[in-house]
Amino acid sequence: MSDLLYGEIEDDLRSGLRGMLDERCAWPDVLAGAEKDEPSDASLWGVLTGFDVLGLPVPEEHGGAGATWRETAVVMEELGRAVAPVPFLTSSAMATAALLAAGDELLPALASGERTAVLAVPFGTAPDAPLPSVRVSGGRLTGGIRDVADALAADVLLVPAPDALYAVNADDVVRAPVTSLDMTRRLGDVTLADTPGRVVASGEEAVRAALTAGAAMLASEQLGLAQHCLDITVAYLKTRYQFGRPVGSYQGLKHRLADLWTSVTQARAVARHAAACLAAGDTDLPVAAALAQAHCSRVAVLAAEECVQMHGGIGFTWEHPAHLYLKRAKADAIALGTPGHHRATLARLVDLPPA
């Protein structure tokens, strides 16, 4: 059985990151950034580079920190808690996983933050779903890929083609910004027209590794987000008075929060299991990742929805952070496969065939 706890290094990493994010990525900053044209917070990304967390699972000989996906998951939790607008999931988890599978030369540049890469697939693509159809001819790529997360924040696109995964210079493609439901992780539509590419890995293996790692890591982001929604809702209900009582003294709300706490507690075990399986290359990884997405997606959305509802009117305003979390939570639930898709995957993996 995998180790589901946090180690001392992870606790230290969390506390350092949280202090920095509270200062550099407070929600009013995030909200203000959401209304600007910049696709992500480049200055915050620079600070994260200084924390040496962009290449945690990358071995030292490839310029990484030589840590594991377990520590990476803790970073995901903290970034989720802050709805941080940085391409960590897309570059430091997914693209990094693809490059690790291929042992690619780009790894040091990604780990150091010198370059940022994203996997050019629609963000809703599940680890076992069909890939976009890009044509390849003489090493040049042609096709359109919609809804690519952080497409505009990247300078390298990893493009799956029928024969191989290609690295494409982002300046060589047309990237159209998409007005995105999640304002803190924006999408772009990518168009390739006879664009030159470099083969990173043949076949689909590296892409599938990236999507699976993404699904496993996203669960920790969802956990951090859900825990934060629960925390701020509990704190608010202790101070908000109606009918002469704190709103949090009403059983109708207390019981829902107790259930939510139970769900978040479960999400922690599930997300830790997925991170541990990814870190160890455990054979249970496909089940653990699908389970994590099927469960944590539901919990994060529930937490964000309860956060909006239990804050009442203020929770429905632009001036309150609840909507940032709701948008991220709902987008995350669709990202890398919906809960329904992951349940169907589980049905196949654990031999519970459909009717």
Next chain:
Amino acid sequence: MSTAPPGAEELERRVAAFLAAHDPAATEPLDFLRARFDAGLAWVHFPEGLGGLGAPVALQQGVDEAFQRAGAPSNHPEGNIIGLGMAAPTILAFGTEEQKRRFLRPLWTGEEVWCQLFSEPGAGSDLAALGTRAVRDGDSWTVDGQKVWTSMAHEARWGILVTRTDPDVPKHRGMTYFVCDMRAPGVEVRPLRQITGEAEFNEVFLTGVVIPDEHRLGEVGEGWRVATTTLMNERVAIGGRAALREGGMIGVVTGLWRDRPELRTPAAHDALLRLWVETEAARLTGERLRQQLAAGTPGPEGSAAKLAFARLNQEASGLELELLGSEGLRYDDWTMRRPAEVDFTRRSPGYRYLRAKGNSIEGGTSEILRNIIAERVLGLPGEIRVDKDVPWKDLPK
């Protein structure tokens, strides 16, 4: 003579020495168990002379396994859950030396089975409202009242009993805790038939039952504090068993799904997978809790475990019945039986469905557990208490 508590190696040595001196195959089971108790190898974390050696509780499992491997007789803990899990720790914490010496050995060996006389028809979730009266008469007490949900009362030699001794003070203050002789005149045990048709539990009527003062546990008026110790041990006894993927009720349903393709429907498929996901999440949560306990950093997750277990058991058993369609309409047996333990697997799906309804009521209702999580874990304000500072006798009943 008291020295540093023994470690794993020392315990291993003592078990080996004990087995060398008491051949399990050639010793009367009861003699063997009594000797094991006297050697301090019964519950190793108990004090010396009371069945233990003051060793860490974590070493118990290794000792039990060593005895089991040697083919040693069992004290059949499954038949004395209340005694071992609740009465013993309470007697250890609050009993006099004489009480500890009188009660603990036959309790551990299984010679004397125990039951719990706590709940009453008018005091369920609000246990502290209980009204069974105990009136002092010199060196003894006379008890009148009615207790309910008492498992094993019909086989028990002793009961742990909470009573009202002072109705003029608020409810938490006027209680006193006793050990009740279940063979005493005035103790009447009646089976309590439940929705499954069987009777796991009893009602116990106490009419003019005389209890000597030397069977009082803790001070007069301190019964609530003693009872709280018992109830805390109940939570420990219920939580924390290792589980395998698809263990328990979910395994019954997934087995049915795989074995009987003709029962499958799209709606049931979705319901089954949702349940599979939630059950696996609950299992991993239990595993994480165990790892926390082993690392010496217990978290509050335990209170969530029973809540999740109750709901999942109910949903899985309900789904099983629906999957079966008309077949699910047949019930195996409504005869009033007196089962020694709950067995979900050997009865019909209808039984499982009905028995699972008790999971969210017994040992703390799901609603009370949600209150506990909201108030103790999340720190939300408590319910408004209309009974605070009101003498028990003036409470609406």
